[in-house]
Amino acid sequence: MSKDKGYITPSVPQGMIELLPKEQILFNKMMDTIKNTYELFGFIPLDTPVMEKAEVLLAKSGGDTEKQVYRFYKGDNELALRFDLTVPLARFVAQHHGELTFPFRRYHIGKVYRGERPQKGRFREFYQCDIDIIGNEALSIINDAEIPSIIYKTFKALGFESFTIHINNRKILNGIFECLNICNKVEVMRIVDKIDKIGQEAIKECLEEIGVDREAINILLDIITFKGSNTEIIDNIEKSGLRNPTLEEGIFELKEVINYIGSFEVPKENYVVDLKIARGLDYYTGTVYETILNDYPSIGSVCSGGRYDNLAQNYTDKKLPGVGISIGLSRLFYQLTTGNIINTDGPATPTKLLIIPMNDSMDYAMGIATKMRNAQIATEIYLNDGKIGKKMSYADKTGIPYVIVIGENEKNTGRFSLKNMLTGIQTDTDADGIISVIKSGLEE
Amino acid sequence: MSKDKGYITPSVPQGMIELLPKEQILFNKMMDTIKNTYELFGFIPLDTPVMEKAEVLLAKSGGDTEKQVYRFYKGDNELALRFDLTVPLARFVAQHHGELTFPFRRYHIGKVYRGERPQKGRFREFYQCDIDIIGNEALSIINDAEIPSIIYKTFKALGFESFTIHINNRKILNGIFECLNICNKVEVMRIVDKIDKIGQEAIKECLEEIGVDREAINILLDIITFKGSNTEIIDNIEKSGLRNPTLEEGIFELKEVINYIGSFEVPKENYVVDLKIARGLDYYTGTVYETILNDYPSIGSVCSGGRYDNLAQNYTDKKLPGVGISIGLSRLFYQLTTGNIINTDGPATPTKLLIIPMNDSMDYAMGIATKMRNAQIATEIYLNDGKIGKKMSYADKTGIPYVIVIGENEKNTGRFSLKNMLTGIQTDTDADGIISVIKSGLEE
Numbered sequence: 001m002s003k004d005k006g007y008i009t010p011s012v013p014q015g016m017i018e019l020l021p022k023e024q025i026l027f028n029k030m031m032d033t034i035k036n037t038y039e040l041f042g043f044i045p046l047d048t049p050v051m052e053k054a055e056v057l058l059a060k061s062g063g064d065t066e067k068q069v070y071r072f073y074k075g076d077n078e079l080a081l082r083f084d085l086t087v088p089l090a091r092f093v094a095q096h097h098g099e100l101t102f103p104f105r106r107y108h109i110g111k112v113y114r115g116e117r118p119q120k121g122r123f124r125e126f127y128q129c130d131i132d133i134i135g136n137e138a139l140s141i142i143n144d145a146e147i148p149s150i151i152y153k154t155f156k157a158l159g160f161e162s163f164t165i166h167i168n169n170r171k172i173l174n175g176i177f178e179c180l181n182i183c184n185k186v187e188v189m190r191i192v193d194k195i196d197k198i199g200q201e202a203i204k205e206c207l208e209e210i211g212v213d214r215e216a217i218n219i220l221l222d223i224i225t226f227k228g229s230n231t232e233i234i235d236n237i238e239k240s241g242l243r244n245p246t247l248e249e250g251i252f253e254l255k256e257v258i259n260y261i262g263s264f265e266v267p268k269e270n271y272v273v274d275l276k277i278a279r280g281l282d283y284y285t286g287t288v289y290e291t292i293l294n295d296y297p298s299i300g301s302v303c304s305g306g307r308y309d310n311l312a313q314n315y316t317d318k319k320l321p322g323v324g325i326s327i328g329l330s331r332l333f334y335q336l337t338t339g340n341i342i343n344t345d346g347p348a349t350p351t352k353l354l355i356i357p358m359n360d361s362m363d364y365a366m367g368i369a370t371k372m373r374n375a376q377i378a379t380e381i382y383l384n385d386g387k388i389g390k391k392m393s394y395a396d397k398t399g400i401p402y403v404i405v406i407g408e409n410e411k412n413t414g415r416f417s418l419k420n421m422l423t424g425i426q427t428d429t430d431a432d433g434i435i436s437v438i439k440s441g442l443e444e
Numbered sequence: 445m446s447k448d449k450g451y452i453t454p455s456v457p458q459g460m461i462e463l464l465p466k467e468q469i470l471f472n473k474m475m476d477t478i479k480n481t482y483e484l485f486g487f488i489p490l491d492t493p494v495m496e497k498a499e500v501l502l503a504k505s506g507g508d509t510e511k512q513v514y515r516f517y518k519g520d521n522e523l524a525l526r527f528d529l530t531v532p533l534a535r536f537v538a539q540h541h542g543e544l545t546f547p548f549r550r551y552h553i554g555k556v557y558r559g560e561r562p563q564k565g566r567f568r569e570f571y572q573c574d575i576d577i578i579g580n581e582a583l584s585i586i587n588d589a590e591i592p593s594i595i596y597k598t599f600k601a602l603g604f605e606s607f608t609i610h611i612n613n614r615k616i617l618n619g620i621f622e623c624l625n626i627c628n629k630v631e632v633m634r635i636v637d638k639i640d641k642i643g644q645e646a647i648k649e650c651l652e653e654i655g656v657d658r659e660a661i662n663i664l665l666d667i668i669t670f671k672g673s674n675t676e677i678i679d680n681i682e683k684s685g686l687r688n689p690t691l692e693e694g695i696f697e698l699k700e701v702i703n704y705i706g707s708f709e710v711p712k713e714n715y716v717v718d719l720k721i722a723r724g725l726d727y728y729t730g731t732v733y734e735t736i737l738n739d740y741p742s743i744g745s746v747c748s749g750g751r752y753d754n755l756a757q758n759y760t761d762k763k764l765p766g767v768g769i770s771i772g773l774s775r776l777f778y779q780l781t782t783g784n785i786i787n788t789d790g791p792a793t794p795t796k797l798l799i800i801p802m803n804d805s806m807d808y809a810m811g812i813a814t815k816m817r818n819a820q821i822a823t824e825i826y827l828n829d830g831k832i833g834k835k836m837s838y839a840d841k842t843g844i845p846y847v848i849v850i851g852e853n854e855k856n857t858g859r860f861s862l863k864n865m866l867t868g869i870q871t872d873t874d875a876d877g878i879i880s881v882i883k884s885g886l887e888e
Binding site for chain 2 (some may be wrong): 263
């Protein structure tokens with residue numbers, strides 16, 4: 001209890017975010033756009049419990065994730081809050097394998113939880129918007145080529161003009177490592193992944209520190225930092241003379257992906273082969289993606305993902321290869337709004353019409369409100385007493401775009417002065433006129 | 445780990461529910477219908493963290509709720525998962541009071557958590573769909589009359605024909621208690637609330653057990669079980685000769701509500717004055733609502749709520765009266781599906797068109813898929829290898845309503861045989877023809 005007056009200070013836990021109506025409406029709009037685009041590409045919705053059995057959720061993970069997980073007992077049950085949407089998907093597909101049709105294309109938009117150190121733009125509860133395509137035993141590489149077209153459509157639909165999807169294949173990096181006798185692959189992969197953040201020289205030092213031969217480092221960096229067209233970058237790997245099955249498989253897959261992306265009509269300027277990206281997560285085994293907003297590279301990747309060989313290996317002996325991506329919407333939204341990258345001056349409400357009844361016209365006003373709602377126009381009727389001035393200032397504050405005042409005169413004539421609160425223009429019309437004016441406004 | 449093969453058995457925690465795609469799509473449809481209806485009545489969206497500080501969330505509650513709460517430490521922070529959407533609303537309104545416009549009309553559709561004893565149709569994670577209207581210092585009783593019109597519209601939109609909104613005012617019950625010198629009001633209120641479940645005789649016994657005078661019990665039951673029209677029921681209270689300020693205030697408010705409901709065009713058969721309902725929860729102070737599906741009364745109330753004098757008294761000295769309702773969607777959905785009250789044989793996917801490419805027409809098929817998606821038709825392209833038979837059986841299993849196969853011939857002519865998987869009818873048409881056929885199908 002706070003000392004003063006015995007009231008408990010209302011606040012949310014550290015690291016949690018919540019939005020005021022104006023931002024919430026914008027956030028929901030982005031979420032709907034993502035949902036609709038995902039459905040446009042033939043994905044079906046999934047919703048799993050936020051809580052999982054701890055032993056199930058933490059079957060695989062370790063390290064940082066493990067530390068960040070919200071984990072607790074309720075009675076005898078040890079529970080944990082999901083830290084991503086992929087592990088619950090793995091559990092779901094293994095559990096319901098016989099009831100699903102493969103390839104299983106699902107989208108999932110939901111909250112996940114990580115007890116991260118509080119910092120700008122990092123939240124302990126945040127939304128992820130995921131799609132994954134899960135194959136039964138096998139999944140064609142062409143699926144890896146469709147993913148960038150989904151990323152492209154999604155970010156176009158979100159209103160972004162200039163962004164680039166960076167594409168790589170981990171088999172290429174692993175293949176190169178093998179050719180160069182680099183043994184601690186995972187570690188090297190993680191270091192290489194940092195190259196755009198910390199630069200080549202720093203990478204060299206890190207790699208030398210963990211004992212990678214200088215010669216090898218130079219060959220590696222020459223290949224992955226080579227500048228050229230997508231085809232040139234890939235050809236350059238082959239030119240390097242390095243060869244082994246892993247590398248060749250990676251090159252073949254990357255060529256397939258690049259080849260088919262065009263058929264999905266993703267413009268050339270929106271994707272690029274980038275041998276430098278690896279994605280930190282261990283479970284990617286082939287294609288990997290990152291998406292950069294070209295005008296705001298500092299934000300980092302706004303949509304990432306990749307291919308994994310075996311989604312549910314902790315839960316079943318069935319081989320379930322998959323490919324997927326994730327958008328961390330809460331973080332993206334925070335970056336876009338605090339960076340003034342998107343305009344938050346949208347409507348503060350989805351309501352379109354405010355009806356202000358004067359003293360004796362309440363009944364009549366309710367009838368008009370009902371007529372508007374039956375016409376699918378989101379309508380609020382101001383039901384509280386008070387002077388007209390107070391009522392009009394309410395109209396201003398709510399940001400409802402259209403207002404009518406209903407008094408004796410309107411009641412008797414059935415005609416209203418429909419005020420557009422943005423332009424100030426008033427239109428004299430009847431109920432049907434109001435409907436058509438607002439509907440036409442909605443179409444714009 | 446499960447003994448066999450070292451795999452962890454994939455399962456969800458006890459009392460948790462998750463849906464398969466077919467049900468999920470139906471569930472989402474109901475959720476969207478509720479959301480759209482709430483917005484139609486001028487409510488704005490709110491989304492708060494699932495986790496609250498324990499001291500904030502549990503400031504008021506006690507008894508059963510307290511026991512059911514998921515409560516745990518993360519580091520030094522004691523957290524708790526919300527058990528309803530009202531307490532977070534109270535916290536939110538108190539915290540952001542200066543940034544909100546009143547009356548504050550918000551809707552919130554989200555998951556809440558209660559560690560209830562597992563039983564049929566009771567879940568430990570479930571969706572609530574709430575609306576509340578919060579006034580600053582005061583809130584007109586007319587708001588209480590608008591609520592039933594929202595319930596009416598919502599359940600009509602959900603496809604229900606026969607349901608009744610039961611309306612009462614707690615001041616009437618409290619007033620009667622006072623007149624009859626019944627002191628332990630809360631306790632009596634809870635017992636009376638059970639009357640439709642356990643019957644009059646049982647109620648009499650319960651009330652006698654806690655020492656209520658038999659004479660008083662008879663008068664009370666005569667009044668609250670009186671049969672008649674809404675007006676007759678209210679008049680009968682006055683006829684009883686009981687009088688005190690609380691009772692009169694209750695009667696006045698109930699009359700106002702009943703009087704204005706008509707103006708919101710709620711049909712007479714869809715609402716009724718029912719002096720027997722009290723709602724268990726303590727915080728209701730005036731109007732209370734319950735909604736019964738007349739053909740399935742055993743389900744109990746599917747939408748309940750009421751008026752409260754002071755939403756956020758634990759967090760602020762500001763007086764915030766409000767009125768609201770809640771739909772427990774997960775439970776309702778479970779009852780409707782397991783009771784075969786709603787048909788779950790809808791589409792198993794939001795996808796409208798499946799494109800099956802034959803060997804050498806993949807590129808071309810991708811172009812067609814992109815054209816369809818650009819026309820806002822949810823399209824999946826079958827990207828895996830396999831015999832045509834396997835591909836067609838996939839088409840059957842997914843439940844995608846339209847299918848085209850693209851081979852050499854289609855590629856050369858630009859004409860396709862569009863198969864309606866429900867009717868089996870095939871239409872010979874071009875790409876634009878496919879779009880118009882499916883679009884016209886969508887309008888139906």
